[in-house]
Amino acid sequence: MAEKTKMLAGELYTANDPELAADAARAAAWMARYNGMIDAAPDDRVRLLHEGMGSVGRGVTVRPPFHCDYGYNIHLGEGVFLNFGCIVLDVVRVDIGAGTLIGPGVQILYHLQDGTTRFNELRRRAGDVTPRMLTNQLRELEADGLIEREVFAQVPPRVEYSLSDRGRSLSPIIAALKAWGDANMDLFTLR
Template sequence: MSQKQRMLAGDLYTADDPEIAADAARAAAWMARYNASLAWDAADRHALLAEGLGQVGEGAVVRPPFHCDYGTNIHLGARVFLNFGCVILDVVRVEIGAGAQIGPGVQILTADHPRDPVLRARGLEYGRPIRIGANVWIGGGALILPGVTIGEDAIIGAGSVVTRDVPPGITVMGNPARPRVR
């Protein structure tokens, strides 16, 4: 397997591989264009968004500035909204369901690192996919960690650190994020 194939499969890989570095460079050039598009017509910005991401549903909006590793592993459903300053580290697939609303400064992080210091010292890393269901609301500044699935209609409180799966319809908050007690 190539390093890129290993990355996409969630296996250990090295990010300094030439093929992966070329993909990152392409994404950086695209982000420079996209992040300069705030004053553009919405249709033109949506077309540019579709050029850089894996899938962009109808009516999806991502307010610049926006940052990602590759873009091609990000899949947005219809009417998804990402506010200013979101970061998605998409070394593997990130799915965001229709109608999800994501506040400013949210970080969605699929990239992870081995716990073994010898493997980390060799520059190895891996990714775990993130799935965010339809109609989810994620408050500003939240962190979504590798491998998390957030069920439909869930709410993530602002500033929360989501370390494990969130069932559908549940509100979580805090660090680590826990279900809200009424």
């Protein structure tokens, strides 16, 4: 089975697979163009969103900078607003429903569902986010008790992150919310 097929199915996969690496490189080039359009007209940015994302509803606003893994797994409903600094780690399909408003600096992380992940792998998946920004976000999640960090005494340093019991306890809730949203998509229209 192809690594991309495994990834899209939510199974364990090899992240440095050549096909996935090429997809990530395309997404990085797309993000560089999009994030460079900070002063561009909104219509120009929306055209570029359609080019890089799976689907984009009417009236969507994504304020740069924006970061993702691949882009093609992201589906935005009508009227979605993503404020600046949003990070969506889209190794699986990510649907953001109509009318959703997401504040600045929000990170939508799915990677740790699969188990322990090293800092550099999280950073690679996050795109061109700075190490400091990612570190700060991970520290906040750790302070909230949602993730755990393990530092290994070796050279070069190695740091791994995993979901805590509290973080894992959110998984069925998130899955139930997704199932409810899928079953009731007709309710999510702009009024």
